[in-house]
Amino acid sequence: MRLLNVPKDLIGDDRLSHVLSASERLTCAASVEEVVAVLRDTARAAVGAEGIAVVIENEGRCSYVAEDAVSPLWQGQSFLIDHCVSGWTMRHGETVAIRDVWLDPRIPQDAYAPTFVRSLVMVPIGRPVPFSALGAYWPDVRDHDPDTIKLLESLARLATIAIENARLTQARNRGAALRTTQNRILELAVEVTTLNVTLDAIVREVEALSTSGFVGSIVLLDEDMYHVEHCAGPSLPDAYTDALKAIAVAPFQGYQSALMAVADIMIDPRWSEFRDLAVGHGLLVCWSVPIRSAQGALLGAFVLYHRELREPLPADIEIINFVAHTVGLIVHRARTDSAIRISESRLRLAVDHADVGFWDVDLVHDTLVWPSQTKAMFGISANVKVTLQDFYDGLHPEDRDATIDAFLAAAYPERRALYEVDYRTVGREDGIVRWIAAKGRGVFNAAGVCLRVTGTAIEITARKAAEEELRELNDTLERRIVQAIAEREEVQQTLRQSQKMEAMGQLTGGVAHDFNNLLTPIVGTLDLLLRRGVGGDREQRLISGAMQSAERAKTLVQRLLAFARRQPLQTVPVDVAKLLSDMGDLVARTAGPKIKVVVDAPENLPAAIADQNQLEMAVLNLSVNARDAMIGGGTLCISAGTVLVGDGHRSKLPKGEYLCLTVADTGTGMDAATLGRAVEPFFSTKGVGRDWSGSFDGAWAGITIERCSHDSEFARFRDESGAVVAAQHDRASSGFAHCRGVRAAIDARDRAAGRR
Template sequence: MFIAWGEDRTLLYNEGYAEILAAKHPAALGRDLLEVWEEIRSDLLPIVDQAYGGEPVHMADIELWMLRKGFLEETHFAFSYTPVRDDAGVVRGIFCACLEITEQVVGERRRREAEAALREREERLRHVLDGMAEGFTLIAPDFTILEQNPEAARRGRPNDEVIGRSHWDVYPGSEDSELGRLLKSAMAEQKPASLEHRYVWEDGRPQWLDMRAYPTQDGWLAVFWRDITEQKQAEERLRESEARFRLMADAVPQIVWITDGEGRVEFFNKQWSAYTGAIYHPDTAAETSEKYVHPDDGAATMAAFEEARRTGGAFLVEHRIRSKSGDYRWFLVRAEPYRDPATGEITRWFGASVDIHDRREAEARLRDLNETLATQVAERSAERDRLWNLSQDMLARADYTGMMSAVSPAWADVLGWSETELLSRGYATFMHPEDMPPTLEAIQRMSVTGKPTRFENRIATRDGGYKPIEWTVAPEPDGANFIAVGRDISAARAREAELVAAQDALRQSQKMEAMGQLTGGVAHDFNNLLMPIIGGLDMLQRRDFGTERDRRLIDGALQSAERAKTLVQRLLAFARRQPLQATSVDLKQLVANMAELVDATTGPNVDVRLEVQDDLPPAEADPNQLEMAILNLAVNARDAMPDGGTLTISAERGAPPSSARAAGGPHGYVRLSIADTGAGMDEETRARAVEPFFSTKGVGKGTGLGLSMVHGLAAQLGGELTIDSAPGEGATVSLWLPVSQSQPEDGGRAEMPAPSEGPVGAALLVDDEDLVRTTTADMLVQLGFQVVEANSGEHALSLIAGGLVPDLLVTDHLMPGINGAELARRLRADRPDLPILIVSGYADAEGLPTDLARLTKPFRSAELTASLVTLGALAK
């Protein structure tokens, strides 16, 4: 008896059940019943579930294959599962009283098998008797004839005259005859007896019969007899032809021999001497065996011969005979006894020894081959079983009527269905309705063509979803079934989608990179073109040149040039090549300083709000570029709210959603957001928002570079730009900036310094653009410098080598030959304290030392003055 208690089916049992558990005891005590019997879990689970469901289960005989003694064995049990309820009537466990009836069931089965085998043997015996060429008669102890075979009826009398009558009545006079005495002796002594009997039938026809009587265990006599009339007649002829027989025996290619009744050799044909090298010698059977038979075969040979002598049957044995060379070969030895016609005793054995050595070796090789093949078949079968159970693909065997007869465990792993659920329903019920017609059509086509086919469909999962499955199906030879192999391609489909998305992102990235390279190069050339324009106009304005009308024209031209400069800066920002002076920025202070400008820019219809976190850490950014970014985003927000709305500038600490976390900012990020309550963007517009020159504004209302510039600024600083928007829900543009590890510098911007009057020293000016060099030279001359110009780095070095000792070096960076950074490095080698200013219309800072002051083209005289004052080349 045992109890399985609680939801965990904790097993408790008595000593009687411990015997059933065998080697599983005592480890089974206190464990889950289904875990203890893991090998029969599928058999027990429905019964346990039924009992836990409150319904008793009784079985008079259940067959289970248990693993309890180290091997799987067939067992049979009679048992009752009874629900056990608590005081509230709730089933808390099950009680089972069980009786192992394996021995009774197996014993009964063996009894039935034995009876069937007996009937089968009797039937075979009947067939043998009916097919015998000899007569057969079965006689009871009182000599009543019980049965005879067809041959006996044909040669003697029919069954209706014989069966059930006494032998002596059927054959009058036979009781006192030689045959009668033989039968009575065999019956009395219960020993086999034989007799060659000459019988004269009622019609006077004589017949010689070879009679053999064999007592049975039931005390009956089984009498076999055959007509030996012709044999007896032939014996005479045989004796007359003995000489001819010897000649014929020598012509036989095998060894032929004759011995007397006790086995003493009487005759060997010449093949004996040819093989053994020995001449004929009248040895006994034992002597011949000792001399010529292999020592390992001698005992078996003599035992077989003595058995043949005892029974009078044929002598049959296989043994090895030594050749004259000393080798042994296998021979099949068969001998028949010859009886004295008068006494019936065996007087001779006529035998032959047939060389079967080659056949034996072939048989041995065949056995080895069969064993090898059997092993291979077993291994392959086991391998198939392992593949069936371990394959991650779903394997199944199904018929063309729509039912599956076998499924592999992978079905449960992939789809969640149990084997019982899968085999109890047609496979079409698991398909997606849209996929059912083409799937069934493919299976039908396979059944007609007999060729494997492949297709895909969606199969239902147990949780209510569908998974895409790729199927390979192939027909079985029986024409009624087919094998199916299904592979879950959900991950592959997901990877394909990811690949498409990655390819789209790559194309977008390549497009943006190409655009960036183009705009970066164009911006560099524009800066060089704008430098003489802005510088010249600035000089004219500072000199108060011309009439009032002339000055208005100069102011207008200078404003247009400044707008062109801003456009170029946006192009550089988009291309991530604008010159950045990244430093620690107090976003709270910067946003507060920008509030008035943003409010004025957006107009009275827009309510500007600031939401900045109090303990916000400083960000790593270029304050000038950041202010420009805020202003650009504010203008975009204003244009998105033509009827007015709310614009919120917020700043808080957070984590960016994607790539920037890996690209930089190991100390975290600060999020600067510009949010509006405008029309919002759809998905297509949001995807293209940062593309250069893309704009939803009307013609002449925007360049389409604002968002792309901010995007480039974020990427250049190691951050990220995100846009959250939907139609009718406004838009929030967020700029994620790395947290700075230094504190912002106190104080506002320094006032523009004024240069000293009078000569301040010699300035070496290097630039490969003549107009840029001329404009810059004029600015330096106005500041009091004596300017020496050079159109390349090599030219500048030649001037130094010629004796020039400059007090200041102002040089372009990107020039043919020696660039500005290399020129500065060479001059600093001899004069470490020489003030050096790098001016460039391109922002590629690669190779520029951080300690070199930089000024971006185009610039005005005031910007150049401020840079030189900072360098110490001019007094404040």
């Protein structure tokens, strides 16, 4: 490698360091592209310009391949070599220093007008014939410093030497690259992949190795040798390769020779009919070598195109012959394999689309062949080997004997029966029971010996299930009709009950509202009389009793309004266990000496969100009703505890853990008709003349059930009739959950005041 020396006359220049840096990097450059990159990165700083550009001559045009400037110049553009100053520099091999670009005739003014450039220095690169140029640009009119010009020329000389060194290195590496490419092509030949991918990869390998820059293509002919069947040309225009597939093979008749070289498509008579197609895509030269199979049959051709007129190089011919021979072997093998695959694919598609699995029992070698689809019918994975014993073991016990008998009849020489049977299998790996319909025949030799039994199998589980479902539907049709009618009647009854409750609520609310208006002056008057002490002691007692009755009436109004949804409830967290414990004495006094009262409520019960006063009155009213039902005495049990509610429970609550409050007695009980109306508002079983007490004798009259979140726990309260009210308790919370819960309006009228 030649050393890159910086001229000594530049020593002492402040910009020398940039040139030295460029020299070091150019020494390591291994290609023209790397040299261009070094110039782009260092030239501007070395000469103090506002912009630099690297230009390369390419087929009579100057291509601006790299730049570094304060604003865009011409990177990515190309100009005719005779119409730009860089072309003049390369053609004459001279440095050009222009003081004012507007005044120089060599400058294409249209190209320079949009840029900042007013002056420039352009130096040629390459020897003996320059093939590139380096330009430096300034935004003002100036006389260029000789030192600046020398710096640019030094960079150009350094770049020239670097390119020569890179080409020497590339020449030494070409032999190794050729061997590597040949090895890679051989590897591609044995890789398991599609033919198109393999041929495209081979063409790319050859194109990458080419020093002349040709474009490769592999053309394959169809079996009748009339049309192009395939064209692998990754670098060719798609329109060109598509057009080749639509034309006859006339231009490819020359492929019969060892090498057909068309030096100029424009004038070669063999391309007269297709000249416009090739030239229209910029293809001027064509070299081709026939591709043959090992048996000598013509398969196609390996074709190389070039976009400029040139002769093939010896290195190109060497790689062309090698590729043509290798591709012949690849294509022949691929077509043979393809024919086999197509045959197998047709059979497989027919079987798969029909959801059919096949089977083949070789009785001579005692082997069984099942594809994956048939294995799946026996619950066996696709990669598991099977034997005839797997077939026997996979049969359902109830179908095993009949299935084996049918198989033996098909293999018996004297019968040679058609094997046609439906049987069940039990999956070996998944245990699933499947229905299979199998059909097949034996294959016998001339001596009458059965060699094999082959056939097909179809899974008919869905069909059998549909048949069974149809039978079941027919058997249960009457029962399902009765059930549907019952469900409809239940829905209608629920709707009627809802409408009745809505009407009753509206009526009750209206009456309670008017009654409340009447009570207001009465309560106010009685309160005034009490405060002023009107009358004597007896009168004051009467006024006090009247006041208590008025307050009771006011409480009754509030309950009626609550029933009608017009009075808000005062809901708070309620400790149900403590509430029942505190009410024990009150209930015992109310029930009387003949009634034994038992309270059973564990202390660790969850709390409920409820109106405590309404809940107390509900329990008290239930207790009074229980007392009235036990005329001769008995036991009244008030208990609370947690219960688990599952699917289908009569409460219709979501399944989970709930709090159940029960009031039970040993009284006369209720018949079915009474039980059905027990929770209706204002319903009573007390006879005429009995003290109704203002309670809604149906234990839960006036209580509304509102569901909360399914993700929460509920407290549930139940009387002996099974009526339910739910209030929420959040299991995860240390306090009380806040949600809609019990709504109640239950009255207990003061009997003593009523007797006064």
